[in-house]
Amino acid sequence: MVQMRRVLVTGGAGFIGSHLVDRLIEENEVVVLDDLSEGRLENIDAHKDNDRFTFIEGSITSDTDVTRALDDVSTVFHFAAQPDVRLSVDRPIWDFEINVSGSMNLLDCMRRNDVKRILFASSGGTVYGETDIFPTPESVAFRPISNYGAAKGAFEMYLSSFTELYDIHAISCRFANIIGPRSTHGVIYDFYMKLKRDSTRLEVLGDGTQEKAYMYVEDTVDAVCLLDQKMKSGYTPVNVGSGERLTVKRIAELVTDSLGLPDAKIEYTGTKRGWKGDVTITDIDISLLKSFGWKSSTKLEDGIRKYVKWLVSEFGDVS
Numbered sequence: 001m002v003q004m005r006r007v008l009v010t011g012g013a014g015f016i017g018s019h020l021v022d023r024l025i026e027e028n029e030v031v032v033l034d035d036l037s038e039g040r041l042e043n044i045d046a047h048k049d050n051d052r053f054t055f056i057e058g059s060i061t062s063d064t065d066v067t068r069a070l071d072d073v074s075t076v077f078h079f080a081a082q083p084d085v086r087l088s089v090d091r092p093i094w095d096f097e098i099n100v101s102g103s104m105n106l107l108d109c110m111r112r113n114d115v116k117r118i119l120f121a122s123s124g125g126t127v128y129g130e131t132d133i134f135p136t137p138e139s140v141a142f143r144p145i146s147n148y149g150a151a152k153g154a155f156e157m158y159l160s161s162f163t164e165l166y167d168i169h170a171i172s173c174r175f176a177n178i179i180g181p182r183s184t185h186g187v188i189y190d191f192y193m194k195l196k197r198d199s200t201r202l203e204v205l206g207d208g209t210q211e212k213a214y215m216y217v218e219d220t221v222d223a224v225c226l227l228d229q230k231m232k233s234g235y236t237p238v239n240v241g242s243g244e245r246l247t248v249k250r251i252a253e254l255v256t257d258s259l260g261l262p263d264a265k266i267e268y269t270g271t272k273r274g275w276k277g278d279v280t281i282t283d284i285d286i287s288l289l290k291s292f293g294w295k296s297s298t299k300l301e302d303g304i305r306k307y308v309k310w311l312v313s314e315f316g317d318v319s
């Protein structure tokens, strides 16, 4: 009998990680390492009685937890992170300790335990930061304007050196903004929560012209699994997005519309950036991802409607 591959998903109780677990469990033994700081057990509840599934509550910053989680694992999907750009601006050392030191702890445990493959959840918008090359290909130099982006970029540099030095193979998935059920952060979640507090008006940070690349979570999982199959030796960064962009203004309109609030007054704070560290335009070039055979299956506006429907089912109606 052919032995099943055993994989580790760090951050597997979180938004994107748990969707990835749902897919990977079909053909793999899956170990999840998550400290539940943001993730929720209900995201992985469906697998708790599955023999192929193991949940470890622990941190990527702990050598003991990571070593335990890596037992018999051949591939790591590294999705655990402090995911909040704004918090990284307010608390840079804390952000560094999780997103750089924690990630390095994982990578060095992989080296010491002879685990050779890693796919990393990086961030297209924040590592390129204030670039003026659009759409932005993977070859553009990092110019982060947030500590979160700097941390993602710093860890990618270690992926480059570790692949060269220790025969580890890495793909860095430089994600667009990912949306969909189970996400409890980001612009759409913020808009929904504001409208839940007051359904007559929506305050939008910035002037509404910020325009970003988005992707629906099921498409993201398709892309990560495809990259896992196509992975070659060395370190390869790949932009992972749908190719579609939306302005904040359009998102505000779609959210109010999906919630049946066409008369809600949309008010802009008027600044160029939504907040310190906010990149105003992201448009990642997805030619490399497409060259692997990837195709989008969910139109972004449909994805937003599905996500809003989930928010209502999870947290209640707004009116």
Ligand SMILES: NC(=O)c1ccc[n+]([C@@H]2O[C@H](COP(=O)([O-])OP(=O)(O)OC[C@H]3O[C@@H](n4cnc5c(N)ncnc54)[C@H](O)[C@@H]3O)[C@@H](O)[C@H]2O)c1
Binding pocket: 010, 011, 012, 013, 014, 015, 016, 017, 033, 034, 035, 036, 037, 038, 039, 040, 058, 059, 060, 061, 078, 079, 080, 081, 082, 083, 098, 102, 121, 122, 123, 124, 175, 176, 177, 178, 179, 184, 186
């Ligand atoms: N959501 C996006 O738009 C987006 C965009 C670009 C990159 N990313 C990256 O994708 C990954 C997943 O993001 P998400 O949106 O699903 O966020 P999320 O917060 O839902 O998931 C992150 C998970 O990591 C866990 N975690 C945090 N610190 C940990 C630690 N020290 N040890 C173990 N687990 C820990 C959290 O409990 C959570 O379950 C992150 O690395 C994030 O930076 C997300």
